[in-house]
Amino acid sequence: MFRSELLTTFRRWRTLALLGVLAAVPVLVGIAVKLETGDGGSGGPGGGRGGGGAGPAFIAQVTNNGLFLVFTALAVTLPFFLPMAIGVIAGDAIAGEANAGTLRYLLIAPAGRSRLLLAKYATVMTFCLVATLVVALSALTVGALLFPLGDLTTISGTRIGFGDGLLRALLIALVVALSLIGVAALGLFVSTLTGSGIAAMATTVGLLITVQILDQIPQLDALQPYFFSHYWLSFADLMREPVYWDDLQKNLGLQALYAAFFGSAAWARFTTKDVTA
Secondary structure: OHHHHHHHHHHOHHHHHHHHHHHHHHHHHHHHHHHHHOOOOOOOHHHHOOOOOHHHHHHHHHOOOOOHHHHHHHHHHOOOHHHHHHHHHHHHHHHHHHHHOOHHHHHHOOOOHHHHHHHHHHHHHHHHHHHHHHHHHHHHHHHHHHOOOOOEEOOOOOEEOHHHHHHHHHHHHHHHHHOOHHHHHHHHHHHHHOOOHHHHHHHHHHHHHHHHHHOOOHHHOOOHHHOOOOOHHHHHHHHOOOOOOHHHHHHHHHHHHHHHHHHHHHHHHHHHOOOOO
């Protein structure tokens, strides 16, 4: 069932279009940085010591080492593009089948509702990983074409080898993918509440935007550590020497909590839902 869901999802033009847009973002960022800086890179590693400002710290080093385009592209796509893509796929997972009239036929199979829901969630999580790797690989390719590659200067100011930098880039991509499991579970839950795929996708993306707006309001600072997007950019701490693990652990723990809560809510809703379409 999982293999069938995977093939169905990745054969859809919507999925391919989303991956195409995600792959184009690093290209645009790389060209913009190249045109802006010309043959010289302004800014140094010192700009990286400031917590939330992961994007600018990475951009300052892109011209010195193309591998930093991977980190920059992930920092640029994580707040909106990647979660939006996940929200579209997750929101359409159940509601899209209901809207197309195929959900009832899927439930006729002996697999059962729980197994179908688990296969849908596993498919969304696979898309999270693929989408993140598409951004990373596109950025690595563009970075290698437009900028030099070599040893890296971390945002703490220390030097690491290129191989270590590649390993950290892969680890960062995995952390970014895991940072989206809360959004995936939320989107799947919303998808069980309606029979309209468009409504589920719009609601998920709307909630995503709302939460990120609330995460920027100073008066809500007491609540912000509980928003699923609050620690997203903590992946920048993997480019410090030594690595800061506190916010990374908080991020992954929070995502696991959201996944458990909304995954359970989706299961409770879907297993008791009267499916007529």
